[in-house]
Amino acid sequence: MSRESRASRGEERRKGQVNMAQDIPRYNRHELLRVIGEEGQKRIEKARVLVAGLGALGSLISILLARAGVGMLRIVDLDAPELHNLHRQILYDEEDTRSGLSKAQAAAQHLGRANSTVQIEPVVGAIGPESIAELTTGIDLVVDALDNISARYFVNDRILELGIPYVFGGAVETVGNVMTIIPGKTPCLRCLWPDPYAVADHPRASTVGVLSAAATAVASVQVTEALKILVGRHEDALAGLLVMDLWHNQFHVAPVAPDPRCRCRVYVPKAP
């Protein structure tokens, strides 16, 4: 562009004849997507989402959902940021590891700076039988970023009771899983893991490590699943368990059928 044309365009902007960058709606690039659109964006802005856990998965999930304009984010974690978290927990920085703030408090500050229009509800605590009811009150969707099995069973059983969707995710080593659970329609976590003892000794990042990109890849898929649900496109959700190994270039959606013995079957609507 020539100096003259740049000057001319600047003059037009000053006169308000062309959109300046700040005139473009904040969520324009999502609204332009055929799968979201303006109507979908309005739904996102009205949604109330619980992000359960604020580690590697929860960091990216909460950042992307906040920046996407989700109406209310309730974020929960018991821990405080530590230096060895920073390679993959991209919500925090070195100052957070010195501040004494919990992950939930530090996250709320960062998310508020990223999008001040989103209502952030930080909760410092664990997910268990005493807390799960309050944590899920008024929530439309739960996105899982937990690091243990038992808390996931509490979440799974609660979302079945409430009839709200749940996006399960997990990552360790170079591998990740994602499964979208819609009560009454899809298998639940207990269909996948019916026996808590069979999975209790699962590999942990503290012993076998975790590739930062594997965790953020899982979180990105989870956010995509969450947005599909929030805009009402349930039919686009993952059908089965996504199993991916980033290092070994493996990406599979494994079919998972509802277990007829599972408790989630009682939530399936009866045929008229």
Add this chain to the structure above:
Amino acid sequence: MIHDFCESSWDKPTGSRCSTMKLHIHLYASLASHLPEKSDRNSCFLEVADGMTIRQLLEQLGIPENAPKILFRNGVHAELDEIMKDGDRVAVFPPIAGG
């Protein structure tokens, strides 16, 4: 890829030609290393003796019994002692629970 395990030490031949069944085996993530050579990245077809249980199958594949794993048969959660049938799809996953 078809592996005829009737001729291997896998099954327990009764002396006469044994009856076999064909299975589609999927081993995910770190478990894929237990697939026979020349398998696809995470799956293979195996021909095994009729009446084999999932426990016996995993033993033959070298997957330790105490390894944390999730078993699926035809997309539904399965138990170790289930007897498989011809044409079954058997999938084994490690539980991925880190956050």
